[in-house]
Ligand SMILES: CC(=O)CC(=O)SCCNC(=O)CCNC(=O)[C@H](O)C(C)(C)COP(=O)(O)OP(=O)(O)OC[C@H]1O[C@@H](n2cnc3c(N)ncnc32)[C@H](O)[C@@H]1OP(=O)(O)O
């Protein structure tokens with residue numbers, strides 16, 4: 456099917472990033488969220504990124520305006536009936552995602568692929584609530600979407616080869632590098648990354664060192680661009696906790712138990728950069 460219009464569900468840090476790269480690649484984009492203020496915050500983020508590209512001479516002011524004009528904002532999920540491809544990027548919660556997939560399955564054209572940007576939830580389980588499991592797939596972008604080249608493409612148990620191929624092609628059209636992954640908790644990226652972040656939180660919890668010291672060791676000693684606690688704040692501590700819970704439940708090994716300090720911060724509403732406080736405090 457020829458893809459002209461892409462719908463992105465969720466206008467948070469990931470949804471808005473995906474909407475940006477899709478509009479930059481020339482697609483018409485519908486960005487949907489439940490709240491108007493999330494839509495305007497997401498759109499402002501896109502405007503800011505594009506303004507920087509204009510300043511750096513990568514695109515013209517006119518191109519910036521054309522990209523922005525391709526993005527339609529809505530709180531109505533029913534606009535899914537107009538889309539040729541749908542990617543969901545809402546909160547990392549199975550109940551919310553399955554409810555959305557059930558509705559999308561009802562509203563979207565029968566031939567449309569339904570992708571999820573989930574960090575770790577089983578694609579097979581999301582697919583099973585729809586009447587088109589062969590057309591459900593994981594398309595996992597990295598944060599920040601406009602900068603990071605990787606997209607993990609996750610095959611659910613029923614995902615067809617044709618659907619996989621379309622999504623791999625779409626990732627390339629969006630100027631990303633796809634990597635094929637089978638459906639297991641955390642896929643590759645978060646099965647490897649999140650236990651490191653969780654262990655970094657344990658070192659703070661057990662009084663081994665301060666967050667600043669842990670991050671300094673990983674940046675100066677291992678050449679990581681961000682320390683693990685800085686990165687946890689950037690990802691969102693609620694998302695980090697959800698991923699650790701999925702690894703713990705899904706793989707059944709105690710080595711994946713989420714650090715109690717991570718739980719405590721999430722309960723306190725200290726979710727990292729997006730709420731102004733996590734392991735660090737943000738202006
Ligand atoms: C949880 C999951 O499911 C999966 C995940 O996504 S895990 C998270 C994966 N991401 C990472 O690991 C990111 C690790 N951090 C980094 O790579 C870097 O710190 C970074 C790219 C974010 C910033 O790079 P930096 O060199 O420290 O800073 P800086 O020079 O300011 O930025 C480099 C570029 O990124 C852009 N950038 C930085 N933060 C950005 C953001 N939040 N949004 C958009 N663009 C951003 C900058 O504008 C700059 O762009 P130009 O080169 O066009 O000027």
Ligand SMILES: NC(=O)C1=CN([C@@H]2O[C@H](COP(=O)(O)OP(=O)(O)OC[C@H]3O[C@@H](n4cnc5c(N)ncnc54)[C@H](OP(=O)(O)O)[C@@H]3O)[C@@H](O)[C@H]2O)C=CC1
Nearest residue numbers: 465467468469470488489493544545546547573574598690
């Ligand atoms: N953060 C990261 O580094 C990465 C995250 N991901 C994944 O991407 C997804 C989104 O994460 P992220 O962007 O960080 O999260 P955010 O919290 O920034 O954004 C999620 C957005 O979805 C909205 N939302 C919640 N329920 C619905 C709904 N029913 N319909 C429409 N919108 C809804 C939220 O609104 P409200 O706040 O009101 O609930 C919020 O605006 C998650 O699955 C996450 O695991 C993938 C790669 C990296």
